[in-house]
Amino acid sequence: MPRSFLCFLAILLINITSVFAQSTGAISGQIKMVDGQPFASASISLVELNKSTLTDEKGNYSFKNLPPSTYHIKIQVLGAAQKDIEVTVVSGQIATADYQLPEENVMALQEVTVSGNVNRFSKKESKYVARLPLKNLENPQVYNTVPKELILEQSAVDLGSISKNVPGAGIPMIANQGRVTFRSRGFETEPNARNGVAGAAFSSIDPVNLERVEAIKGPSATLFGASISSSYGGVYNRVTKKPYNDFGGEVSYFGGSWNYNRLTADVNTPVNEDKTALFRLNAATTNQKSFQDLGFTNNISIAPSFSYQITDRLSLLLDVEFGSEKGTSVVRFNPYNKGTKIWSIEDIAFPYERTFMSNDLIYQTQMLNIFGQINYKISDQWTSQTIFSRARSTINGYITAINGVSDTTARVQVITGNTNFIATDIQQNFIGDFKIGNFRNRMVVGLDYYNNSNDFDRITVNTATFDFTNPPANSGATQQIVDTMAEAGTGTLRKEKNSDNTYAAYVSDVFNFTDKLSAMASLRVDRYQYMGVYNIATGVTAGGLGANGTSAGPYNQTSLSQKMGIVYELSKDHLSVFSNYINGFLNKSGQALDGTAFKPEHANQLEFGVKGDVFNHRLVGTVSYYDIQVANSLRQDPNDANYSIQDGTQVSRGVEIELTANPFEGFNVIAGYAYNDSEYTKADTSVNGLRPALSGPANTVNVWMSYRLAEGKLKGLGAGFGGNYGSMSYQTNTQTTKITIPEYTMLDAALYYDQPKYRISFKVNNITSEKAWSVRLTPQAPAQFIGGFALKF
Structure with missing residues (x-):
């Protein structure tokens, strides 16, 4: 095949791609919580094309290669009212559809990554403690949290090291098969809750997959039952x-x-x-x-x-x-x-x-x-x-x-x-x-x-x-x-x-x-x-x-x-x-x-x-x-x-x-x-x-x-x-x-x-x-x- 003909095909393909790109547009936006922090994992749907995606850790989402038209963005967040936003897409442009949730506490029903927090060791909001969309200041029960930021900074490589940050936990008691027990308000308390339900382990528990530890204080059988609330001092919940x-991650050696x-x-x-x-x-x-x-x-x-x-x-x-x-x-x-x-x-x-x-x-x-x-x-x-x-x-x-x-x-x-x-x-x-x-x-x-x-x-x-x-x-x-x-x-x-x-x-x-x-x-x-x-x-x-x-x-x-x-x-x-x-x-x-x-x-x-x-x-x-x-x-x-x-x-x-x-x-x-x-x-x-x-x-x-x-x-x-x-x-x-x-x-x-x-x-x-x-x-x-x-x- 003549070289000139191959060049002609390449130029034609580039022009077609360019024309196609210019004939489509995109929609992007950011979802924020009521306090302005980004909302991760919110469900975003493009109604007309039946497409869906989730917001990333910074609350961002996008839909690309969209033909010019009027679309409706549907925002679904557990615990909050549905929000529909009308967006017009123009060729070669990116339409913006941002939204800030007007209601509080919706994040209590799903995992949310909060970034840009000046007080990096204070991650108090939890969907597990009350099983309700309830902020710390609204919750009549006391609980302490040890977030991953503190775990990482302290090179805390076991649950005993993590518990050092919980008031009253004391020196952890290690059982003969690696199981760990803490003190809470004068009673023995084991980390037998995982994501808010029974997750007992009669062995050592590696913290490699921990987002945080929640020490919920006081008798908690009403919501957690005696199966995991075996201590009158409280419940240790592993999140x-x-x-x-x-896409992301890391590998590390200690x-x-x-x-x-x-x-x-x-x-x-x-x-x-x-x-x-x-x-x-x-x-x-x-x-x-x-x-x-x-x-x-x-x-x-x-x-x-x-x-x-x-x-x-x-x-x-x-x-x-x-x-x-x-x-x-x-x-x-x-x-x-x-x-x-x-x-x-x-x-x-x-x-x-x-x-x-x-x-x-x-x-x-x-x-x-x-x-x-x-x-x-x-x-x-x-x-x-x-x-x-x-x-x-x-x-x-x-x-x-x-x-x-x-x-x-x-x-x-x-x-x-x-x-x-x-x-x-x-x-x-x-x-x-x-x-x-x-x-x-x-x-x-x-x-x-x-x-x-x-x-x-x-x-x-x-x-x-x-x-x-x-x-x-x-x-x-x-x-x-x-x-x-x-x-x-x-x-x-x-x-x-x-x-x-x-x-x-x-x-x-x-x-x-x-x-x-x-x-x-x-x-x-x-x-x-x-x-x-x-x-x-x-x-x-x-x-x-x-x-x-x-x-x-x-x-x-x-x-x-x-x-x-x-x-x-x-x-x-x-x-x-x-x-x-x-x-x-x-x-x-x-x-x-x-x-x-x-x-x-x-x-x-x-x-x-x-x-x-x-x-x-x-x-x-x-x-x-x-x-x-x-x-x-x-x-x-x-x-x-x-x-x-x-x-x-x-x-x-x-x-x-x-x-x-x-x-x-x-x-x-x-x-x-x-x-x-x-x-x-x-x-x-x-x-x-x-x-x-x-x-x-x-x-x-x-x-x-x-x-x-x-x-x-x-x-x-x-x-x-x-x-x-x-x-x-x-x-x-x-x-x-x-x-x-x-x-x-x-x-x-x-x-x-x-x-x-x-x-x-x-x-x-x-x-x-x-x-x-x-x-x-x-x-x-x-x-x-x-x-x-x-x-x-």
């Missing part, structure tokens, strides 16, 4: 990262002390051309050794998520967590507590850097959590939300503890075998925002089904006693010793299955008397069916050990819990006063000496305080006082030690303060103080009138200060410094024996250089190598150095 409307190596990846991409189907993958793997003489953990986490805007009214979210870990148990020391004594863990002289284990006593865990949610916009006032959650954890191998036999001797207790935990939660919520006359109502009506099933096939053995103050060579436990004892049948066998079902219905309404005065009223009815314990060895189904030490059999219980609150905004959107009365419960099995069946245990909280958001969001905080009364607690029957009676009580009172501040550009502070006074008020004589042993320190302080250059050649260079303080606490606290944990002050520092394409970070934890222990007397690591490097795309 996961969601897909967004763009290395540090004791052969610490961590690799992470975060990749996000649209799946289809309209960008209504989105996919995101977060993954991490971590290998580390213990600072002690023996011990290690190796794990991997994979967390994909997928969202699909099926129509302008219907959306789907699927979120999965998979984790696998192999490691050795942390030290859990239970000192000898017989006799009359008052001493500190420091006085006991248990070696700080010894485990008395071996690296062949390995546990292996596997976790799989599946979360699915379907949102359907029924009308401008009502939204349907259907949720499915399934959590499965498996533990194989060896779980250990060290039990004191005398003041100077101990022996290792080892549990070996298999354990499985499976939890299924199905919810149907109808969420409304409507008016009755001139009065605004925000309401959620929900149904909840929860099933829990566990099975155990394991044996517990106790190894030989050794002197831990002057230990002989090879003292402690090894795999060979444990296996030999288990095969000889010298241990205690647990071979059983158990399960329970919970059926619940709840309703919660926020009624606005005026623009500034609102009241919340919530009620939950909970039907609990305990199916009993099936003993595989005997083939008998019973209730396991009841409170009186005998088989209690399967049982059913019905519970009511309520939540009431009132809020008055002294200054609209800036300062509010609030009060709440919240109830929580736990089901109890067994019966008293006279045959009376036990009732569910109940806790009632009365709280009041002040919330503020002032100086153009530069100072955000909460100050509150609470009083929690736990009733119907079981205690030993004074007339018969083999039985229990149900009239025990416990009180927990305290003050909590949380502040996040941005005094001047580039400088951010987050600080908290928690005072907790817990006491058994009617209990066994050995503990009556005393502080519960595992309630943690009475006083805790957390603070983090950071400064980042916002301009100049070194823009993105920043540094942070802070720490945590906890007063003396108890591992054992009875009238005769008190084993105390000394106060601690642990300081951390960070240095980083954050650029659009990369990030370099350096962190030192526990700079002064302060010796500290959790409530399980697990020694905390001395100074740890972690360096990181991330590439962004």
Whole structure:
């Protein structure tokens, strides 16, 4: 073919393309919230061409290559009225169709990325805490949030490090299979909620896919149920990262002390051309050794998520967590507590850097959590939300503890075998925002089904006693010793299955008397069916050990819990006063000496305080006082030690303060103080009138200060410094024996250089190598150095 003819075809093609481009136009726009911040993931439809897309993280959207005509843009946002905008497209031009939502709180029903926030550590708005489109200042309940910005700056690579920023959390308690537990208002609280529903994990949880952590304070059974609100101190809710409307991500590497190596990846991409189907993958793997003489953990986490805007009214979210870990148990020391004594863990002289284990006593865990949610916009006032959650954890191998036999001797207790935990939660919520006359109502009506099933096939053995103050060579436990004892049948066998079902219905309404005065009223009815314990060895189904030490059999219980609150905004959107009365419960099995069946245990909280958001969001905080009364607690029957009676009580009172501040550009502070006074008020004589042993320190302080250059050649260079303080606490606290944990002050520092394409970070934890222990007397690591490097795309 002649070269001249090829040139002619090329020129013709270019001209045709140019003419076609000039004969079409485009529509673009930006969607903003009522406060001017960009609104991400809003559904935008081009009615005439039946095309749809989602806004990106900056609230932008576009439709290209449109023939000249008049079009209608339809904007659909959950919780807000539909908006239609007429747009005329002209050849070769881009028509603009911007929109700012006139109503508040719509973002509470879907994920929104807020950018350009001067106070970067204050991300208070949540769609999970009240299950309603409710701002923090309108919510009568206290909650703390730890956003991803703070997690990233602190190089917080585990949930324990993240919880340092929650007032009152204290030093995290690590269980033998990597599970973490915190303190909240004097009670143990686990991170068993995920995106607002049950997501329990009896294993370590990698934070690679966390958008933020929400610490919801006080009994919360009314909206969350006893299945995940197992603590009267509150609920820890893990909010996961969601897909967004763009391609991007990063890969990072962290290395540090004791052969610490961590690799992470975060990749996000649209799946289809309209960008209504989105996919995101977060993954991490971590290998580390213990600072002690023996011990290690190796794990991997994979967390994909997928969202699909099926129509302008219907959306789907699927979120999965998979984790696998192999490691050795942390030290859990239970000192000898017989006799009359008052001493500190420091006085006991248990070696700080010894485990008395071996690296062949390995546990292996596997976790799989599946979360699915379907949102359907029924009308401008009502939204349907259907949720499915399934959590499965498996533990194989060896779980250990060290039990004191005398003041100077101990022996290792080892549990070996298999354990499985499976939890299924199905919810149907109808969420409304409507008016009755001139009065605004925000309401959620929900149904909840929860099933829990566990099975155990394991044996517990106790190894030989050794002197831990002057230990002989090879003292402690090894795999060979444990296996030999288990095969000889010298241990205690647990071979059983158990399960329970919970059926619940709840309703919660926020009624606005005026623009500034609102009241919340919530009620939950909970039907609990305990199916009993099936003993595989005997083939008998019973209730396991009841409170009186005998088989209690399967049982059913019905519970009511309520939540009431009132809020008055002294200054609209800036300062509010609030009060709440919240109830929580736990089901109890067994019966008293006279045959009376036990009732569910109940806790009632009365709280009041002040919330503020002032100086153009530069100072955000909460100050509150609470009083929690736990009733119907079981205690030993004074007339018969083999039985229990149900009239025990416990009180927990305290003050909590949380502040996040941005005094001047580039400088951010987050600080908290928690005072907790817990006491058994009617209990066994050995503990009556005393502080519960595992309630943690009475006083805790957390603070983090950071400064980042916002301009100049070194823009993105920043540094942070802070720490945590906890007063003396108890591992054992009875009238005769008190084993105390000394106060601690642990300081951390960070240095980083954050650029659009990369990030370099350096962190030192526990700079002064302060010796500290959790409530399980697990020694905390001395100074740890972690360096990181991330590439962004």
